[in-house]
Amino acid sequence: MRSVPAEAHIDQIVSENHLAGSGGINQLTVVGAGVMGVCIGALGVSRGLRVTLIDNDPGKIGMAAGRVAQEIRLAKLMGAVDRDAVPGELVTASSLAAGLPADAVIEAVVEIADEKARVLKEVSAAVGPDTLLVTNTSSIPVDELAAGLPHPESILGIHFMNPAYLIPAVEVVPGARTSEETKARALSLLAVLGRKGVIVGDGPGFVTSRISHRMINDAIKVVEEGRASVEDVDLLMQNCLGHATGPLRTADLIGLDNLADSLRILFERTSDDNFQPARLLLQKVAMGHHGRKSGRGFYTY
Numbered sequence: 153m154r155s156v157p158a159e160a161h162i163d164q165i166v167s168e169n170h171l172a173g174s175g176g177i178n179q180l181t182v183v184g185a186g187v188m189g190v191c192i193g194a195l196g197v198s199r200g201l202r203v204t205l206i207d208n209d210p211g212k213i214g215m216a217a218g219r220v221a222q223e224i225r226l227a228k229l230m231g232a233v234d235r236d237a238v239p240g241e242l243v244t245a246s247s248l249a250a251g252l253p254a255d256a257v258i259e260a261v262v263e264i265a266d267e268k269a270r271v272l273k274e275v276s277a278a279v280g281p282d283t284l285l286v287t288n289t290s291s292i293p294v295d296e297l298a299a300g301l302p303h304p305e306s307i308l309g310i311h312f313m314n315p316a317y318l319i320p321a322v323e324v325v326p327g328a329r330t331s332e333e334t335k336a337r338a339l340s341l342l343a344v345l346g347r348k349g350v351i352v353g354d355g356p357g358f359v360t361s362r363i364s365h366r367m368i369n370d371a372i373k374v375v376e377e378g379r380a381s382v383e384d385v386d387l388l389m390q391n392c393l394g395h396a397t398g399p400l401r402t403a404d405l406i407g408l409d410n411l412a413d414s415l416r417i418l419f420e421r422t423s424d425d426n427f428q429p430a431r432l433l434l435q436k437v438a439m440g441h442h443g444r445k446s447g448r449g450f451y452t453y
């Protein structure tokens with residue numbers, strides 16, 4: 153376990169005053185230090201929380217503190233974080249024990265149902281019924297993940313998107329077994345993090361992935377068919393339809409491996425052929441072109 157500066161030039165003291173009114177959420181543990189774990193961790197630290205970021209990949213853990221600091225710097229540059237905000241503390245570790253006890257645990261590991269189920273089971277057993285357990289899944293129904301847990305009433309989905317500190321709204325997804333207390337705790341967490349929660353029904357892809365992943369997959373198929381270039385698809389979607397970045401730039405930001413995993417999950421749970429991952433997407437994933445995080449996807453970074 154390593155305690156490291158979230159931002160080298162700022163003292164990391166979680167001030168009691170700063171946390172007044174934090175709804176009992178002071179220690180946030182995030183499992184998975186990939187694209188989302190890092191930006192959720194950055195959001196938590198920038199909001200004064202003590203964040204423990206955990207990953208089972210030593211390479212990811214080695215880079216996590218620097219990446220969180222970089223995200224906080226970016227958030228400040230973009231005006232998403234107050235320059236004078238008192239930051240919390242970041243701890244990075246490779247085992248869950250380092251992040252316990254916690255007021256809330258956010259699971260942000262790979263979008264593979266068996267792996268998520270295994271991690272969530274371990275966390276649920278370790279934290280007991282009184283800790284808020286959040287999954288950041290993009291597409292797996294929350295009640296499916298709750299099914300194998302010792303405390304299924306304590307889990308709900310909060311669909312943070314990338315970058316979590318910049319996107320003001322999140323989907324909040326209670327499962328069929330989620331308790332009222334868990335929903336209240338989730339709203340406290342969102343208040344501390346300054347995010348607006350929109351409560352939606354459970355089911356594959358909830359609202360946003362169900363709509364956007366199908367559209368991104370179609371955008372990839374348009375390129376695959378040779379109907380338009382990557383740049384022109386994005387240009388048309390931005391300038392004609394008001395898409396903020398274009399679907400293919402969004403795909404690169406999400407991570408093409410994660411997008412393919414999510415599409416597979418959506419296809420398996422809906423039997424809707426539109427969710428069958430495009431061949432071009434699978435080819436890029438196989439070549440290790442995973443988007444921004446690998447330096448190359450539909451664009452080069």
Ligand SMILES: NC(=O)c1ccc[n+]([C@@H]2O[C@H](COP(=O)([O-])OP(=O)(O)OC[C@H]3O[C@@H](n4cnc5c(N)ncnc54)[C@H](O)[C@@H]3O)[C@@H](O)[C@H]2O)c1
Pocket residue numbers: 183184185186187188189206207208209212259260261262263267271288289290291311312313314405406407410414
């Ligand atoms: N990328 C996005 O834009 C985005 C947006 C919203 C939601 N999500 C969801 O967030 C979750 C994480 O996505 P991501 O893009 O950060 O993926 P990622 O591949 O970048 O990171 C996943 C991380 O989980 C780690 N991991 C895997 N198994 C683990 C375990 N047992 N214990 C600890 N760490 C483990 C991996 O080492 C990796 O660092 C997924 O469920 C994804 O669908 C992603």
